[in-house]
Amino acid sequence: EIVMTQTPLSSPVTxxxxxxxxxRSSQNLVHSDGNTYLSWLHQRPGQPPRLLIYKIxxxxxxxxxxxxxxxxxxxxxxxxxxxxxxxxxxxxxxQATQFPWTFGQGTKVEIK
Amino acid sequence: xxxxLESGGxxxxxxxxLRLSCAASGFTFSRYTMNWVRQAPGKGLDWVSTISxxxxxxNTHYADSVKGRFTISRDDSESTLYLQMxxxxxxxxxxxxxxxxxxxxxDYWGQGALVTVSS
Numbered sequence: 001e002i003v004m005t006q007t008p009l010s011s012p013v014t015x016x017x018x019x020x021x022x023x024r025s026s027q028n029l030v031h032s033d034g035n036t037y038l039s040w041l042h043q044r045p046g047q048p049p050r051l052l053i054y055k056i057x058x059x060x061x062x063x064x065x066x067x068x069x070x071x072x073x074x075x076x077x078x079x080x081x082x083x084x085x086x087x088x089x090x091x092x093x094x095q096a097t098q099f100p101w102t103f104g105q106g107t108k109v110e111i112k
Numbered sequence: 113x114x115x116x117l118e119s120g121g122x123x124x125x126x127x128x129x130l131r132l133s134c135a136a137s138g139f140t141f142s143r144y145t146m147n148w149v150r151q152a153p154g155k156g157l158d159w160v161s162t163i164s165x166x167x168x169x170x171n172t173h174y175a176d177s178v179k180g181r182f183t184i185s186r187d188d189s190e191s192t193l194y195l196q197m198x199x200x201x202x203x204x205x206x207x208x209x210x211x212x213x214x215x216x217x218x219d220y221w222g223q224g225a226l227v228t229v230s231s
Contacts, residue, residue, distance in 0.1 A: 026178040039217055041157075048224055049157065049207055054216040092157055096217040099173045 002027045002095055006104035012112045013083045021107045023076045023093035029061045030097070032075070037096040040069055043106075044089040052091075053078065085111060114138040114220045116210045119226030121221075132225055134193040134210030142166060142188035145213040148195050150206035160208070161195065178204075200229045200230050 003026040014017045027035045040053040051060040056076060066081040070075035080087055090106040118131040134146070145168075146218055148160040161184040162169045172184050183196040207224040214220060 020114075037217060043157075048221040049218075050221065051216065051219050053129065054219075058216075060216065060219065090156075094157070094159075094218065100175050101162070101217075103157040103159065106156045 001100055002029070002098055002102050004093055004095060004102050004104035006093055006107050008089075008107060010108045010110070011104060012110050013025075013087075014086060014112050016082050019080045019083050019087075019109065021091055021109075023071075023104050024079070025074045025076075025095055027083045027098070028073050029095050036072070038076050039094050039096065040072070040094045041094065042087075042089055042107075043092065044086075047089075049092065080108075083109075083111070114212065114214065116212060116220060116222035118208065118210050118225035119223045121208065121227050123228045123230065124200055125231050126201060126229055128229070129196070129198045130200065132195040132197070132208055132210075132227070134195075134222060136191045136193065139197070139214055141186075141191035141219075145227070146184075146186060146193045147211040147213065147218065148184060148193075149209045149211050149218070149221075150204075150227075151209070152203075152206045155206075158206070172225075180213060197227070200227075202229050203230045 005024045007022045038056050040050040042052050043049040046102040068079050070077050091109050092106045093104040113173045117135045124130050127175045145164045147162045150158050163184045172190045181199045185194045210222040211218050212220040
């Protein structure tokens with residue numbers, strides 16, 4: 001099983017300032033088809049998660065361009081260029097390269 | 113508009129059974145892989161099961177924690193996804209989300225159905 005490790009687990013952020021979250025996988029996430037199925041999801045309190053980023057760096061429909069993803073192999077990063085109030089909640093990375101699909105523990109984001 | 117609506121969540125005793133349903137609309141259900149993901153109270157996300165579309169053999173995959181107890185299935189004529197849960201345990205208590213893979217893994221989520229396993 002591929003273990004996904006996120007850091008930090010909690011991140012107080014300042015409105016208007018950048019923020020960055022890390023995700024590391026225990027194995028290389030490159031699939032045999034050449035894609036890397038690393039996604040980021042965001043869950044606001046009381047809401048279901050929603051997809052933000054797929055295949056490392058591609059923003060899903062309707063996701064603001066202040067969100068960006070990067071990385072390769074086993075190390076990945078989600079960045080928010082300027083944090084807004086609606087960005088609070090928990091951010092999860094997940095891999096769908098190899099079954100069982102696995103999620104990181106989540107990074108909880110709160111406004112300072 | 114893609115919609116996924118779960119139903120069937122309930123309070124059930126340990127050892128009992130429950131079947132969750134997910135009614136899909138807004139897309140051609142039969143063409144796509146579908147998933148169940150759960151979230152225990154106050155905890156993170158936990159993948160449960162996946163079923164591919166019939167064109168890809170309707171292959172199924174399960175997390176080790178539910179293998180042999182849970183069964184995922186689909187009725188393409190009704191655009192409905194199911195999760196049959198048997199031999200339920202306290203640790204199965206969670207909100208269960210129905211999640212699609214239309215363009216990308218986990219792109220659309222339902223609102224979830226709460227399953228509580230307790231005596």
